[in-house]
Amino acid sequence: MGVNAIIQAVYEQVLQRNPGETEFHQAVKEVLDSLGPVIEKHPEYVDAKILDRIVEPERQIMFRVPWQDDKGNVQVNRGFRFEFNSALGPYKGGLRFHPTVYAGILKFLGFEQVFKNSLTTLPMGGGKGGCDFDPKGKSDNEVMRFCQSFMTELCRHIGPDTDVPAGDIGVGGREIGFMFGQYKRIRNEFTGILTGKGLNWGGSLIRPEATGYGCVYYAEEMLKTRGESFDGKVCTVSGSGNVAQYTIEKLNQLGAKCVSLSDSNGTVHDPNGIDAEKLAFVMELKNVKRGRIKEYADKFKVDYMEGKRPWGIKCHCAFPSATQNEVDADDAKTLLANGCYVVSEGANMPSTPEAAEQFIAQKILYGPAKAANAGGVATSGLEMSQNSQRLSWTREQVDEQLQNIMISVHKQCFDAAEEYGQSGNLVMGANIAGFVKVADAMLDQGLV
Ligand code: NDP
Numbered sequence: 332m333g334v335n336a337i338i339q340a341v342y343e344q345v346l347q348r349n350p351g352e353t354e355f356h357q358a359v360k361e362v363l364d365s366l367g368p369v370i371e372k373h374p375e376y377v378d379a380k381i382l383d384r385i386v387e388p389e390r391q392i393m394f395r396v397p398w399q400d401d402k403g404n405v406q407v408n409r410g411f412r413f414e415f416n417s418a419l420g421p422y423k424g425g426l427r428f429h430p431t432v433y434a435g436i437l438k439f440l441g442f443e444q445v446f447k448n449s450l451t452t453l454p455m456g457g458g459k460g461g462c463d464f465d466p467k468g469k470s471d472n473e474v475m476r477f478c479q480s481f482m483t484e485l486c487r488h489i490g491p492d493t494d495v496p497a498g499d500i501g502v503g504g505r506e507i508g509f510m511f512g513q514y515k516r517i518r519n520e521f522t523g524i525l526t527g528k529g530l531n532w533g534g535s536l537i538r539p540e541a542t543g544y545g546c547v548y549y550a551e552e553m554l555k556t557r558g559e560s561f562d563g564k565v566c567t568v569s570g571s572g573n574v575a576q577y578t579i580e581k582l583n584q585l586g587a588k589c590v591s592l593s594d595s596n597g598t599v600h601d602p603n604g605i606d607a608e609k610l611a612f613v614m615e616l617k618n619v620k621r622g623r624i625k626e627y628a629d630k631f632k633v634d635y636m637e638g639k640r641p642w643g644i645k646c647h648c649a650f651p652s653a654t655q656n657e658v659d660a661d662d663a664k665t666l667l668a669n670g671c672y673v674v675s676e677g678a679n680m681p682s683t684p685e686a687a688e689q690f691i692a693q694k695i696l697y698g699p700a701k702a703a704n705a706g707g708v709a710t711s712g713l714e715m716s717q718n719s720q721r722l723s724w725t726r727e728q729v730d731e732q733l734q735n736i737m738i739s740v741h742k743q744c745f746d747a748a749e750e751y752g753q754s755g756n757l758v759m760g761a762n763i764a765g766f767v768k769v770a771d772a773m774l775d776q777g778l779v
């Protein structure tokens with residue numbers, strides 16, 4: 332069989348085994364589409380059925396999560412953990428709590444995580460989990476009862492050398508705290524079974540900032556290849572959660588101007604820029620009051636675009652930091668027409684295939700999610716190292732390691748693209764560089 336037929340057969344098997352899971356199909360297709368030349372060069376991957384194995388999670392866990400709301404009603408949610416690949420280390424990846432969560436979303440995220448974690452240079456396998464629970468509008472007590480029930484089941488599947496979850500959409504410091512407390516109570520162990528922990532009980536400095544900061548560091552590396560910096564650049568950012576907030580903080584420090592924020596209801600456009608003071612308002616609004624981004628527009632008297640995404644706003648650089656498929660073909664066209672030439676993906680798979688295709692064809696500086704947002708999980712890896720040592724590193728130490736890791740992630744993507752004759756195509760570079768390391772580890776470890 333020729334290389335294309337081999338790849339097509341693997342993809343068809345994925346479609347057949349995972350019916351209706353469109354996000355997973357999309358993530359697999361993008362990676363497989365990059366791997367032709369690698370497979371051509373490495374027949375040993377074909378013989379060992381590395382592709383067939385890598386698209387199938389090592390273990391899939393699905394469980395009932397019963398909990399009681401404040402009115403005394405019983406609620407039932409569905410929890411998951413996809414332990415995707417452990418060739419490079421313990422399963423590692425976030426937990427997402429959002430009403431849209433189902434197997435197809437978590438499998439796409441777990442699959443991406445395998446290659447992302449490989450790019451970080453740290454010893455981590457890939458996994459993802461979560462629940463269709465909606466934290467919006469729930470009291471702290473309801474969130475706590477839910478998290479305790481979720482961990483009551485999850486605790487039998489995770490461990491510091493087995494599987495180490497963290498946050499993602501809907502899971503931040505509050506949820507990690509409740510889940511950690513429940514694990515400790517059931518197992519009577521204070522170990523690093525989650526990352527993103529509180530700073531005075533095992534968390535790492537810079538972990539809250541890491542995804543946003545890392546995404547900006549990655550974009551900075553892309554700009555350097557053209558001898559440019561962030562000074563004076565106008566940037567659009569979507570989302571207003573963890574990743575968006577720290578993307579803006581770092582862009583401000585580097586002399587850029589951020590002019591947008593959004594949530595699932597709409598977008599604010601602040602042409603004067605979201606400075607440190609306004610960002611502090613956003614952090615209080617989103618992390619403490621848990622309000623809507625429209626309140627920013629009311630407070631600072633700027634435009635609010637109900638139901639709109641930020642991609643119609645003119646910018647040099649765009650940072651999608653909300654969710655999957657939030658930049659479609661029309662958005663990409665508009666961004667490019669408005670002169671945008673840097674896209675660095677803080678969110679996972681935020682660009683549809685048709686959008687990504689345009690960014691690649693136009694040869695803009697396009698940093699795909701599994702590379703550009705790897706700083707979050709990389710710093711989770713640094714949190715695991717500190718937990719194992721029972722030591723805490725300083726802010727400066729962690730930030731310096733994060734910067735070095737992002738430089739290395741960029742270099743791996745850049746070099747792999749060069750090696751395979753696709754200069755500047757960081758999508759292909761990320762997929763190839765991430766894949767090869769995992770594939771070689773799988774070969775070394777035999778048929779498992
Ligand atoms: P948060 O929950 O802190 O924030 C999510 C933000 O995105 C909110 O503003 C939310 O708006 C918006 N959002 C979520 N879902 C949708 C949707 N369906 N449509 C429109 N807006 C939406 O999550 P994070 O900031 O942690 O995560 C953002 C993205 O970054 C995700 O794709 C995540 O997978 C990715 N990521 C996160 C990492 C991390 O360390 N946290 C690491 C790497 C990637 P609303 O409040 O209205 O729901």
Ligand code: 2IT
Nearest residue numbers: 424425497499707708711
């Ligand atoms: O998508 C991601 O990389 C994350 N949500 C962070 C995972 C982690 O283990 O820190």
